Amino acid sequence: MNGATDENGRGLSYLSAQALHYLFFAIRGQQFLRRRASLGGSHWPAFGVPGAGIALTIDxxxxxxxxxxxxxxxARHQVRATFFLIGDRVREQPELARRVLAAGHTIGNHSMSHPQPFAALSRQRMRAEISxxxxxxxxxxxxxxxLFRAPGGNWSRDVLRTTADLGLSAVDWTVNPSDWRSPGVHRITRTLSRGRAGQVLLCHDGGGDRSQTxxxxxxxxxRLLDRGLRFVTPDGGR
Structure with missing residues (x-):
């Protein structure tokens, strides 16, 4: 009986996490349309950055x-970015993590193994993934x-609480070209070019062929530099 109860509980957690995943699609759309995206807090991830800068994040x-x-x-364009790294891949490529930092970029936490939906994990597993x-x-x-970014941007009250308990700030995004799907260079270019001051751009350097990105x-x-935008990082660095 307990096994069936546990299975039902996991199923409900999964459905709830999936519902949150799709809810955040709508929230990000609203954030994109706002004059200024939310800077977040202990109960809400940051969708934007303060001031006149724009943030490039790479997962x-x-x-x-x-x-x-x-x-x-x-380096060619003298742009600073934030790299949200996966723990298992840092273990495999520690010299690359050091190179990211040495180049002046910010490093963020993107979980140990990128499990999805992240919000369906137990609090113990969430904490282990982040810590x-x-x-x-x-x-x-x-x-x-x-900084921490949940895999797939799958936030929940437990994810945000665990993030805060570990002393990290939660970071989402405003502009998503879905480059992980390899939709074509033109589409990625068009979507990212719509970015404006205060927004957070999402890109990827792992998980597949990223030549289009x-x-x-x-x-x-x-193009963004020519518009006078300055690249900043969500932790306030420039």
């Missing part, structure tokens, strides 16, 4: 091919991240 690395190419691209990544990044770089950013970064 799912480090990757042995795409992270170096992304770093080279950012384990903190340890991996600290071991590799000597720095403990201050790199090619699109070759166009997008100078």
């Amino acid at each position: 799912d690395g480090p990757h042995p091919e795409w992270t170096p190419r992304m770093l080279d691209l950012l 384990g990544t903190q340890d991996e990044i600290a071991d590799a770089t000597g720095v403990r991240p201050r 790199v090619e699109a950013l070759e166009t997008v970064l100078p």
